[in-house]
Amino acid sequence: MDLRDQRGIETEVYQPAEDSELLAEAACGYLDKHGRDGPEATILEVGTGSGYVANRVADETAARVIASDLNPHAVRQARTEGVETVRADLVSPFADDTFDAVLFNPPYLPTEPENEWDDWMEHALSGGEDGRAVIDRFLASVGRVLAPDGVVYLLVSSLTGVDEVVERAGEEGFSAVAIADESFPFETLTVLELHC
Ligand SMILES: C[S@@+](CC[C@H](N)C(=O)[O-])C[C@H]1O[C@@H](n2cnc3c(N)ncnc32)[C@H](O)[C@@H]1O
Numbered sequence: 338m339d340l341r342d343q344r345g346i347e348t349e350v351y352q353p354a355e356d357s358e359l360l361a362e363a364a365c366g367y368l369d370k371h372g373r374d375g376p377e378a379t380i381l382e383v384g385t386g387s388g389y390v391a392n393r394v395a396d397e398t399a400a401r402v403i404a405s406d407l408n409p410h411a412v413r414q415a416r417t418e419g420v421e422t423v424r425a426d427l428v429s430p431f432a433d434d435t436f437d438a439v440l441f442n443p444p445y446l447p448t449e450p451e452n453e454w455d456d457w458m459e460h461a462l463s464g465g466e467d468g469r470a471v472i473d474r475f476l477a478s479v480g481r482v483l484a485p486d487g488v489v490y491l492l493v494s495s496l497t498g499v500d501e502v503v504e505r506a507g508e509e510g511f512s513a514v515a516i517a518d519e520s521f522p523f524e525t526l527t528v529l530e531l532h533c
Contacts, residue, residue, distance in 0.1 A: 349410040351461035353389035355519065356492050356526050360442045361393035363517035363528040364490040371488065373437045374398035381405065381482070383427055383441040383475065386461065388415030390440060395420070400437070405430075408457045427475055428482045435482050440490045443471050445497040468497035469505070476502075476509045480533060489531035490516075494524045506531050 368374045378400035382391040385404035388411075395402040405425040406412050415422040423430060428439070444461055447468035464470050472493070479489055489511070493502045503513045511531040518527040 349457040350408065350414050351386040351411070351458070353387055355521065356442050356494075357386070357389050359517055359519050359526050360440060360490060360492045360528055361390045364390075364438070364440050365394060365397040367488075367490070367516055367530060368394070368398055368400070368438060373488065374400055376400070378437040379403070379435060379484075380438045380440070381428070381431065381436045382420075383439060383479075384411075384443060384461075385415045385420060385422060386411050386442075388418040388420035388422065390442065391415065391420045391422075392418055394440070403436075408460060410457060411461075427471075428478050431482045433481055434484050436487055437484050438488050438490065439479050439483060441475055441479075442492040443475060445469075445472065445492075445494050447496060464497060467501075468494070469501065472497065472502055473505055476506050476511070480510060483533060487533070489529075491529045491531060493527050493529060495527075496524045499527050499529075503529065 376399040380400045380402045382404040385391050385406050391402050391404040404415055404420045404422040412422050412424045445464040445468045446462050448463040493499050506513050513529045513531050515527050516530045
């Protein structure tokens, strides 16, 4: 089945939007500020979609950048864009203590079960009933793959509940600082920097 539209874009893959841009911009700035942008650094983008954020980090730093996505169409598009991409559920295949930074623009829209629509775009957008189903699993697992002093850049929305995400991150042993935000008519997007 051909999943490309007339412009050759994968229709089952989340294409870069304001959230992608905010995460890329904030993470690149803070990787530079904290000296995690050198050739010795290894950075993971979880849920890379089109590969846009991973490519921005690769272009703006000297780090080795790796990406993962659950969606096979996203893996294909990101690889076509030159990103070293693994098909994976969150961080599951990666070794302990590997990454100096992990970035994630997660699926975060609160979605009632009767409104779930069961395709790859749902996996890109829906965070379950409270919007935090994937975020909570990510927060429970990402610490394992972080190198000592590693850092997480996580995009969250006011629709998802920033305070709730910060609280959950705290329960998983992270302290959180908001490093960027941007408001739109229906939501405010925030990038959290998480440290163990
Ligand atoms: C909101 S999109 C962000 C895409 C891209 N990073 C960007 O910012 O443009 C969320 C991405 O996470 C991926 N995803 C959802 N659940 C995942 C999981 N359990 N493991 C890996 N990737 C997942 C989706 O397939 C989708 O590509």
